[in-house]
Amino acid sequence: MSTRKVKIFDTTLRDGEQSPGCSMNFNEKLEMARQLERLGVDVIEAGFPVSSPDDFRAVEAIAKIVKNSTVAGLARCVEGDIQRAWDAVRHAAHPRIHVFLATSDIHMKYKLKMTPDEVVARVADMVRFARSLCPDVEFSAEDASRSDRDFLVKVFDTAIAAGASTINIPDTVGYSTPNEMYDLVAYVKAHLQNPAVDISVHNHNDLGMGVANTLESIRAGATQVECTVNGIGERAGNAAMDEIVMALRTRGDFYGCTTGINTRQIYRTSKLLSTIIGVGVAPNKPIVGANAFAHESGIHQHGVLAERTTYEIMSPDDVGIYQNKMVLGKHSGKHAFADRIAELGYRMSDEDIAEAFERFKEMADRKKEITDRDIEALVGNAAISD
Ligand code: KIV
Ligand code: ZN
Numbered sequence: 001m002s003t004r005k006v007k008i009f010d011t012t013l014r015d016g017e018q019s020p021g022c023s024m025n026f027n028e029k030l031e032m033a034r035q036l037e038r039l040g041v042d043v044i045e046a047g048f049p050v051s052s053p054d055d056f057r058a059v060e061a062i063a064k065i066v067k068n069s070t071v072a073g074l075a076r077c078v079e080g081d082i083q084r085a086w087d088a089v090r091h092a093a094h095p096r097i098h099v100f101l102a103t104s105d106i107h108m109k110y111k112l113k114m115t116p117d118e119v120v121a122r123v124a125d126m127v128r129f130a131r132s133l134c135p136d137v138e139f140s141a142e143d144a145s146r147s148d149r150d151f152l153v154k155v156f157d158t159a160i161a162a163g164a165s166t167i168n169i170p171d172t173v174g175y176s177t178p179n180e181m182y183d184l185v186a187y188v189k190a191h192l193q194n195p196a197v198d199i200s201v202h203n204h205n206d207l208g209m210g211v212a213n214t215l216e217s218i219r220a221g222a223t224q225v226e227c228t229v230n231g232i233g234e235r236a237g238n239a240a241m242d243e244i245v246m247a248l249r250t251r252g253d254f255y256g257c258t259t260g261i262n263t264r265q266i267y268r269t270s271k272l273l274s275t276i277i278g279v280g281v282a283p284n285k286p287i288v289g290a291n292a293f294a295h296e297s298g299i300h301q302h303g304v305l306a307e308r309t310t311y312e313i314m315s316p317d318d319v320g321i322y323q324n325k326m327v328l329g330k331h332s333g334k335h336a337f338a339d340r341i342a343e344l345g346y347r348m349s350d351e352d353i354a355e356a357f358e359r360f361k362e363m364a365d366r367k368k369e370i371t372d373r374d375i376e377a378l379v380g381n382a383a384i385s386d
Helices: 012-016 026-039 053-065 079-089 105-112 116-133 149-161 178-191 210-219 241-250 263-277 298-306 334-343 350-366 372-383
Strands: 007-010 043-047 070-076 095-102 137-142 166-171 198-203 224-227
Touching (some): 012 026, 012 043, 026 263, 043 053, 053 070, 053 079, 095 116, 095 166, 105 116, 116 137, 116 149, 137 198, 149 166, 178 198, 198 210, 210 224, 224 241, 350 372
Parallel strands (some): 007 043, 198 224
């Protein structure tokens, strides 16, 4: 089976940040953006620059520091938004303007109060304007999954003719089922006048099908997927990055796709986000939950000890959870402690290591065994940098 690469578009800093209790300050957004670049995402949607001066400043700063990922700013199909998005991302090594307009009857009638013809005309004008500023323009048809399919294709054809190089099919309200998303992506791909563009999907998780919808969209030909760390996002969230990436990797035999993600950075990225926003993940969350690689029952423990693959379909090491290492305890020295910090992927000054080691000793007096997760809690944010 031939293997194709799917682009990962991360919107943790935009759609993710829109979810209640998940806001981040300027420095936290920068820290998160650095980690997303280290993780290897293709696109970082850094924010919605017109939404507030703080958001603008964060997107602008992220655009200046990120070198390897494309940095996108969101804009409605309004000149002022698009100009503001461009002003924020223009310094990026790879800038992108992401414009969106709704295409479903319900949104056009009640929210936009525009006719379908007016929507088409607006998309043509605003994508052309965005393209006059930026060489990389993405167009999203908000509420695409509840839109008339032929109208949707007409809008996408219009956006592509006006200069969009990525068209995005959002399941904005998380209403679709996996086979519906498969059909929709396949339909759009088959009917576009010029299909030589990236076809993206953006699936919300209201019915718990965000990841499944994304994986089926990939099977139907999507070349970019939009997702967030830990699945945070509006309402019930967006499709979780870690689950999509590890499904593609673990079931490469089925999907025949890869991503550019350095999977060993997945756990650290999840942890950093949880620490920043103060919202943890459920213990039974796939991939990064505390129990994702825990084996409680004797039968399972016995099996895993005899042969890991009896009950593990992925290795915790592959997502950056290093479990089977020497146990640290109160007799461990600073050297072993510093080595473990480095192995976990953290970089710390000698001074910070010395401080963390003091806290480690106090913890070791209370706890018999110190796990990697305890160490991560000890080093906290101080350690996350190059
Ligand atoms: O859910 C959605 O439709 C969006 C768009 C702005 C892409 O977030
Ligand atoms: Zn969304």
